[in-house]
Amino acid sequence: MTVQEPVETPITEIELEVRDRNCFFVRLSAETDCLIRLEELIHRADGDLLQYFSVRETPPEDVLDMAASESAIAEARLVRNGPDGNLFQFVVSGPCVTATLADTGAITRDVSAAGGVGRVVATVPAHVAVRTVVETFRTRHPDSEFLAKRERDQSPPVRTKSGVHTILADRLTEKQYEVLRTAYLSGYFAWPRESAAQECADALGIAQPTFSQHLRAAQSKVFTALFDAAVDDT
Structure with missing residues (x-):
């Protein structure tokens, strides 16, 4: 066949x-x-x-x-x-x-x-x-x-630059991706921090607890994908 x-x-x-x-x-x-x-x-x-x-x-x-x-x-x-x-x-x-x-x-x-x-x-x-x-x-x-x-030819969305990014984006909900991307671009993960959680939430037009909830869920999925893949490769 x-x-x-x-x-x-x-x-x-x-x-x-x-x-x-x-x-x-x-x-x-x-x-x-x-x-x-x-x-x-x-x-x-x-x-x-x-x-x-x-x-x-x-x-x-x-x-x-x-x-x-x-x-x-x-x-x-x-x-x-x-x-x-x-x-x-x-x-x-x-x-x-x-x-x-x-x-x-x-x-x-x-x-x-x-x-x-x-x-x-x-x-x-x-x-x-x-x-x-x-x-x-x-x-x-x-x-x-x-x-x-x-x-x-069909290609990954503009937000993705490699197959790894595509996989991660597919695992995240649209809101989780938006929150994670906004946090990254706004310098939330920088040290010293360039934007607070409230500032990121305000930019997205959502409440700060909602931002934190989506961010925590997105981080969990990213880390799971990253470290599960690392275990599979060993």
Whole structure:
């Protein structure tokens, strides 16, 4: 009996260029001449978006000053300084490119900007029309251009970078993953600690005990996967 290998269905990837100064990340790159890139995107239960952006070549205070005047950004704070740039945490409650893509059913893969020109890459599920995604995007962000459409092999989600990460992500619930990732990005595990449990919970829009409960469960699953694998390899 011949066993057929599962056939991987290609996914559609689209790329857009954005010059719309109403987009905060585009305007920031234009006015401060910085390099900005989305590192993580989390959809909160209240409908707001939790975004982590790395920003290079501009003082942190300039970023925070501009964020304070941005109506779409409910909260902004500097998480950490680093040699490769500064990491900022934004709670976004208004229109933005990632919200536009989510509304159409597309999945954000990459967002970056330099010199007032933004680049957005997204994947479009088979049941969603690419034309609808592009037309909606260009309607909401007028100064934008559709650059490319390409077919890609199925691959792990953007949040995973190796098979090990994929396995761990599969073991965690979505909320456990979000809590663990937020804690990591916010410097909760750093020494000295860069963010308290309450600050991480506030960023996610949940209660601190709920954050701690999900974090403890996520850590238990990660350690179990790590050390069970180590025992199996001996």
